[in-house]
Amino acid sequence: MDVFGGLLGGFSVALTPINLLFGFLGAVIGTVIGILPGLGPLGTMALLLSLTYGFDPTAGMILFAGIYFGAMYGGSTTSILLNIPGEAASVVTVMEGYQMARRGRAGAALAVAAIGSFVAGTISLVGLSFLAPTLARAALKFGPAEYFTVAFVGLLIMTRLTGGRLTRSLMLIALGLALGTVGMETVAGYMRYTFGQPLLAQGIDFLPVAMGLFGISEVLITAEEQHQSVQMQKVGFRELWPTFEEWKRSMWPMIRGSFIGFFVGLVPGPSPVISTMVSYGVEKKLDKHGEFGKGAIEGVAGPEAANNASVGAAYVPLMALGIPFTPAMAVVMAVLLIHGINPGPLLMSQRPDLFWGVIASMYIGNFMLLVFNLPLVGVFASIIRTPLFVLMPTVMLLCLVGVYSVNNSMLDIWLMIGFGLLGYFLRRLRYDLAPLILAMVLGPMMERSFREAMMISRGDLMVFLTRPISATILAVGVLAMLGPFLFDRVGRAFARKP
């Protein structure tokens, strides 16, 4: 099918007033829920499903696309400003983004994140429009063995990402993996570390841990630092925007991040998370300014582009084959099912109006989000001008409300406070917390895919080496780990010879 013809038809569908309205609504709702830690895009879409009944399924799809993209746009805001990652995909953004905010470059970080999101969204949409069927078939080649190796290599790379010694990040990764085993184990249904608490059966949620480790611990540390009158650097409004130098430095990371995000995003599972880790790793490797860990703009631009590009990629298997790999995509699929449409390989030819309408509306939505988000940069960046004695209690409140809103559970609040204290002590001891939380997110998925792979191969570990994709990923991981070390050795060996 002619892509340009399809897109043109799609724009004629997407530009009808009602669809434009839904696109706008989605973008606004998405941005709001992205900014507020707590309710994520999945929960919002499930709640709003009933809004879509009365309308054409295209309108519903457009609304949800707006929410999904918008949530990714907004997700970086609290990471950068308040050190609170609202979802797993913005944990990496915290590392450089918050440091930038502390140096008074919050506005630059937010602007670069918004523009990076736009660039990445556009690149991934072009990929979705032109290559969807081909890419979807390639994505199917990834099975349980590959999911495991992707996540495993992601964690390996993680150990190299943060500063500090290898043993430190390994310890935190081990702790994170252990936390990920809490709850009901998925194969035989055994309870692990639940201590008779039925609420722990579903495991420990990301949000209480993230908000505790990052948000609460930040409040505690700030409270302590105030005695030493360490204040966040205050800046004037004019300095909110990125400088030319900052633009120049973020351009290539954005583009690299987009491609990384799109291709990693095709792999089902928590791929947005892994894509941000890979992008951060790449940028750190290529860094020439030595600013990583102290607020390098590349470390915001790359990962933020990557997590947005992975949203477009998540749509690929759904639109091309009717396979919803993620829970969020399953809710999107429900919009179609309610109207009696069976999404599948034939969607593109049977309902081109819907297929191309949705894709075209994503281009429009992406543009709307940029227009909508850039003016907000100034508003949000001025948040850090708020006196700390107002800001910090508000952050605390935001964390409490946000965590409670997700499961309506007091247990989550206690968990958050507990992890807040843990985070405080670990940070005082100069541990980097990102590996802990990322390992916790990836752990359950790693365990499940490992066991599925083992059951399929009937206990043969070689399955990870005999499957070509899995073996390639492992090889890349080993190279990334040992590479610097080996080259160093070889280099020195040559140097010694006269």
Add this chain to the structure above:
Amino acid sequence: MRKKTLLVAVALLTALFAGNAFCAEADYPQKPINTMIGFSPGGGSDVMFSMVRPQLEKLLKTTFVPIYKPGSGSDIAATETAMAKADGYTVFISCTPFIPINPYVRQTAYKVSDLMYVANVVTDPGLIVVKADSPYKTMADLMKAAKEKPGAVTVAVSAAPGDDWFAMHLLEASSNLDFNVVPFSGDGPSWQAAVAGHVDASSNNLGVVYPQVKAGGLRPLAIMAEKRSPYLPDVPTFKELGYNFTSFSARGFAMPKGTPKAVVDKFAAAVKQVMDSEEFKANANKTAFPADYMGPEQYTAMIKSLDAIYQPLWDKYGKAAAGAK
């Protein structure tokens, strides 16, 4: 400025959760109904809920707030329902065989009798599917492969113990063959593994895989019902093929024990009215949704009758399997 933004945001969130409770009717329901869903979005309970939700909301003049509490084969959602106020504002999407077999299989925080069974919506027969270009064209091909290489044919199931898992044990017992049964985390991941070719087949349910069958991604081999499905008239039943078993997953609405009878009856009547409507029937037809309404008495009796089927099966296969692990 910033505080205002925050206030507005918090107010928005609260409004989102409280829902809009301006129902004029003095009768039930007067506020939104929390709907506990025990599986991830995209699974069978979600599909069932999506099918009746729009019209049910219109009819009852309320909104449903879906609350996903996936995990433990719906035990988490069931526990919360059992502990909720019995006022009709908490409903649970109850799926067999998890209800009633889970409290028998492991120690759960609720009993089967802690719930009132209001209305069954769908009885979805089991179906074995393979990838569209799989070398196994018929059930006989698959059985032949299992005979030649015992334990080498991999079949994905949604969970252990779930209806697909029991079904595979019934098939193994009635054929004296051995399959490699792999539990995935839900019927969605199970059929996806089959489409992608990571497993040889998926033991699944008609209503769940029909869209992919229709779209040409999956090929159905045999159905676990008494008679063939009108949606797939060419697919033989296992009974026709000489394997004497059937299997299904029934999904419906349950409420906490002690919910007033008037509320239960009103809800059940509304479900019946929705399912009798032409709009529902047309939609069910398009997506091969095996609708099967049962009122409170009949549904409760059906749940009770399942003990006699699944408890001996679990004693025979489940305990052995759990011991082996």
